[in-house]
Amino acid sequence: MSYEFMGYVRPDGQVGCRNHVAVIPSVTCAGDVASAVTRQVAGTVGYFHHQGCCQLPPDLDRVTETLISLGCSPNVGAALVVSLGCEGTDTERLVESIRKTGKPVRVIRIQELGGVSAAIKAGIDAAQELVMEISGLQRTPVGIENVTMSIKCGASDTTSGMASNCVIGYVADKLVDLGAAVIFGETTEFLGGEHLLARRAVNQDVARRIYEIVDNMERRARSLGCDMRRGQPTPGNIEGGLSSIEEKSLGAIVKSGSRPIQGVLDYPERIAGRKGLWIKDTPGREPEILTGMAASGAQFMMFSTGRGAPQGFPTMPVLKVCGNPNTYERMKHDMDLNAGRIITGEKSIAEVGEEAFQAVLALLSGKQTKNETLGYHSSIDIYTMGPVI
Amino acid sequence: MSEQKLALHVNDKDNVATIFANGIRSGDEVVIKDKNGHTETVQVLGNVPYGHKIATCDIPKGAQIIKYGEEIGVATRDIQKGEYVHVHNLDSMRGRGDLPEEGERTHEL
Numbered sequence: 001m002s003y004e005f006m007g008y009v010r011p012d013g014q015v016g017c018r019n020h021v022a023v024i025p026s027v028t029c030a031g032d033v034a035s036a037v038t039r040q041v042a043g044t045v046g047y048f049h050h051q052g053c054c055q056l057p058p059d060l061d062r063v064t065e066t067l068i069s070l071g072c073s074p075n076v077g078a079a080l081v082v083s084l085g086c087e088g089t090d091t092e093r094l095v096e097s098i099r100k101t102g103k104p105v106r107v108i109r110i111q112e113l114g115g116v117s118a119a120i121k122a123g124i125d126a127a128q129e130l131v132m133e134i135s136g137l138q139r140t141p142v143g144i145e146n147v148t149m150s151i152k153c154g155a156s157d158t159t160s161g162m163a164s165n166c167v168i169g170y171v172a173d174k175l176v177d178l179g180a181a182v183i184f185g186e187t188t189e190f191l192g193g194e195h196l197l198a199r200r201a202v203n204q205d206v207a208r209r210i211y212e213i214v215d216n217m218e219r220r221a222r223s224l225g226c227d228m229r230r231g232q233p234t235p236g237n238i239e240g241g242l243s244s245i246e247e248k249s250l251g252a253i254v255k256s257g258s259r260p261i262q263g264v265l266d267y268p269e270r271i272a273g274r275k276g277l278w279i280k281d282t283p284g285r286e287p288e289i290l291t292g293m294a295a296s297g298a299q300f301m302m303f304s305t306g307r308g309a310p311q312g313f314p315t316m317p318v319l320k321v322c323g324n325p326n327t328y329e330r331m332k333h334d335m336d337l338n339a340g341r342i343i344t345g346e347k348s349i350a351e352v353g354e355e356a357f358q359a360v361l362a363l364l365s366g367k368q369t370k371n372e373t374l375g376y377h378s379s380i381d382i383y384t385m386g387p388v389i
Numbered sequence: 390m391s392e393q394k395l396a397l398h399v400n401d402k403d404n405v406a407t408i409f410a411n412g413i414r415s416g417d418e419v420v421i422k423d424k425n426g427h428t429e430t431v432q433v434l435g436n437v438p439y440g441h442k443i444a445t446c447d448i449p450k451g452a453q454i455i456k457y458g459e460e461i462g463v464a465t466r467d468i469q470k471g472e473y474v475h476v477h478n479l480d481s482m483r484g485r486g487d488l489p490e491e492g493e494r495t496h497e498l
């Protein structure tokens with residue numbers, strides 16, 4: 001069986017399921033100008049992060065590389081970079097790297113243009129021209145192997161590991177078997193289940209790397225000398241019945257399905273045509289993981305929840321699978337799929353899994369997710385390692 | 390929602406089951422069901438919210454608490470069969486900056 005969807009084929013061969021003009025502040029200080037531009041020009045979305053200056057060089061590189069990867073992602077048809085002029089990120093490298101994909105890129109510089117009002121005017125004009133340039137692009141049929149799915153669970157409870165994560169695991173296995181790519185992360189939520197992941201690594205180097213990222217994350221968590229509980233699991237997780245990070249992790253990794261793990265991607269790294277199941281080294285918090293996953297080049301995310309997480313991302317649709325039947329009834333306008341029917345015994349994992357796969361095909365061809373229709377899509381920030389200085 | 394007060398036991402090695410019923414009070418009976426469809430009726434000790442766990446056998450203080458066939462923590466006191474298991478009697482063993490360094494964790498490869 002082969003599956004197709006209607007996608008936007010980019011000049012570099014990647015395939016998008018959305019066609020946005022991304023407005024990219026190269027530093028947090030350019031965010032207000034970028035925001036004014038996106039409010040005025042239909043067809044644009046902004047990456048309103050809080051990084052890019054007064055950070056140590058490895059973090060500045062990480063911010064530059066993450067913004068490059070976001071600009072290169074297949075759902076971005078064109079990009080407008082908004083620079084202040086004195087930032088720590090490498091704006092020239094950002095612009096040139098996105099331009100190499102063949103998509104239209106423009107840049108405005110606030111200090112050079114003479115301030116905020118002049119920059120907003122220049123930004124609106126440039127963004128409008130970019131929208132005019134790409135908005136006529138047509139979708140064409142493409143194979144499912146062009147897809148990279150990212151996965152996550154958030155606002156979890158004990159239904160997540162027994163229902164919604166099982167559904168995502170079903171879809172993940174199916175996509176891997178069809179020649180597509182799947183990426184999961186949340187390294188903190190490997191604690192207590194890392195040996196199960198390491199056993200699925202394609203070789204010992206990958207197994208070693210899985211243990212290494214978990215050890216590094218646990219070291220960071222231990223660094224303040226306290227019990228991690230309340231940070232992870234969160235108060236909501238605990239109220240939902242999750243007693244420890246180990247219990248949360250064992251339920252969380254279910255969403256990665258059962259296929260071999262090919263390797264570990266660094267936070268800003270792109271999937272770049274690789275196939276199969278991959279890990280991205282990220283924390284569990286939504287803004288940072290959604291950003292890291294979109295930077296991978298994933299066209300969409302499947303997101304499992306028990307207590308009801310509404311978040312989305314500017315350029316990556318997020319399909320919500322709810323494991324808790326009570327929450328689904330309460331939050332129908334945020335939840336795309338009811339996996340609570342597995343808990344109540346009405347449906348099997350495979351039955352809801354097939355429904356989810358059909359929902360994914362529809363999403364890829366343009367059907368909006370609930371977070372998109374509500375415009376709830378600003379969960380963005382870049383995960384950095386060192387201090388702000 | 391189903392009227393039956395159900396608790397799911399997901400792995401044969403587990404010593405806890407998860408209750409998927411609303412408003413369970415101390416003294417109520419729930420039906421613990423495993424993967425193979427076997428059932429056992431147990432009296433619950435403690436008021437257990439939806440999605441929370443009970444012990445499926447006596448668990449002595451210091452013993453591992455097992456779910457999904459894996460350790461999810463350690464009992465901080467003796468726990469009776471049917472008793473509510475959560476943060477009040479289960480301690481996490483990971484990310485514990487408040488405990489002394491245990492040295493490098495060994496990894497199976």
